Amino acid sequence: MEPLLEVKNLMTHFFTEAGVVEALDGIDLTVYPKESVGIVGESGCGKTQTAYSILRILAQNGQIMDGEILYKGQDLVTLPEAEMRNIRGKEIAMIFQDPMTSLNPVIRIADQMIEVIALHRDVSALEARELAIDALTAVGISEADKRIDEYPHKFSGGMRQRILIARAIALQPSLLIADEPTTALDVTIQAQVLEIFKDMREKFDLAMMLITHNLGVVAELTERVHIFYGGRVAEVGTTFDIFTKPMHPYTIALLESIPSLDVDKGRLATIPGSVPQLINPPKGCRFHPRCRYAKEICSIDRPPMEEKVPGRFVACHFWEEVEISDLAEQVLGHKKKDIKKPK
């Protein structure tokens, strides 16, 4: 199947007073039609900037230095700005992290939604309003025909997130990028919003790119996962494989370090140090200063991103030596030996 979105060797740099920030350093990423892909990583790993690069909405000091972003075969990096406007919202919609600041507080919900719909779809204002009401109803806002005329402050965080989902869906995009869509919400509200995402995907055949640091949300909503670290991709695989047979030392460490509701972990495993600064990133593999398997080569050569097992891409020199600790075994319920390696 042809990928819907294919990002190849994307490099995005930011020029700051302190120096050049190599925020994205050769990102490869694919999303197939109707597929839900998770982008997982800690703060500063480049997950949000990848989304901003795709939509070309980088901050003024940011620039795509190299790479291709193929959307339905068209390279978005070189696309003229005027044509890019037809992609944003209509083809690729995005939901931003903070539902409290993503809506203009002094404009009614109706106007904020109708504006976007009328801009991208060939409909009258009245039809656009009907479409907006339908979309709001679809995300579970009751009496949408009345509530659409209210201002954002009348809605809670969970409700605003629903409105943002509705606004994105109303244009019937092919790809929805959701940046930490549930991070600002309470768990019971998060559960509601997760159900809506599942619902929407079924109804509209949406492809989704879900950006999050929450491994639970990823496990539940996605089919494939890209693990990001320090502006690069560490590992790619199906969600099932990533969670049951992680191969990159960072993925394993990440899974070990989160407290669990189901397993008593005793003392948590930790990753020493903190996430790297990308102004002066570590040479070689960017994870090597924190990696327990690191050898000399790790600080010199960047490990290539290779398909080690069909469907599994890992960027690590010593992926074959990586062992899953007893702890991770407990959490994952299996042993590393189960993983078949190609000979």
Place this chain on the structure above:
Amino acid sequence: MTAESPEAKILLELRDVRKWFPVKEQGFVGSRQVANIKAVDGVNLEIYKGETLGLVGESGCGKTTTGKVIVKLEVPTTGQILYNGQDIYAFHTKEDEMYFRRNVQMIFQDPYSSLNPRMLVMDIIGEGLDIHEPKMSKRKRDEVVYDLLDRVGLETYHAMRYPHEFSGGQRQRIGIARSLSVNPELVVADEPVSALDVSVQAQILNLMQDLQKQFNLTYIFVAHDLSVIKHVSDRVAVMYLGTIVEYGSNNQVFTSTGHPYTVSLMSAIPRPDPRRKMKRIVLPGEPPSPINVPSGCRFHPRCYKSDGEKCIIEDPPMIELEPGHSVKCHYPEL
């Protein structure tokens, strides 16, 4: 460590504590009070020496206000808080007050706004000593600060730096060192890891557990993350809309869960395991406003067990399901 041992001593006790914030309306002349935000509305709690009590709930449930009332950052509207049997709002002498202030410390949620950006780390950590040990020599004070830096995993040279030079995790370490400088008995930690990255969160949780042993600390750990609470707590109190709805040992609350709210909270958390196919209880609606608290059981409008009669009319009492495990519900699970 655990509260079950018979010799366990009650360090702190909350008796029917309420904290209502008045809502004022600006009138033609002056303002008048029109309602109350019932942030904390009748909380009873006991904290045993040496244990970690986890206080968990969603935003707006009153868990932070409860923490603040305990360290005297907020004055409760009614109710009593006893520390070693003494009412903390009725100390007779200045010495008693100072003793309390010294022994009860707090770690704050946001490591970025809780450290004064214009103070050196040395002075941030040493400020408590200036107040409680005014006669301490400069050299001794330096020694204490260096020792604390070492214990929280920072270096001696960090003392002469400003907060902006540190990462979030390091700042939280500074905040922890500050709270320990005066050798407290009880530390109220308000969401100490929620602002941190997952890989750093584990470091801070381990550090807090190590320090608890080294300093014989009692923790009140306030958090919204159930998995973190389960990991750190000996006993757990679940809050909803200003009241405690379930209370018991870690094991009791998490394995023989009694309150429908706790049950749904646990089922709402997405697990990092794609094999796990679970039936999720999705609670309808949102937590009501603490200005207009629902009649009867506060949880009834969202509860899957509400009978539509008794639950709407009668506020359920706290009933003991098993020794040490109480639930505020007419129809508890089990």
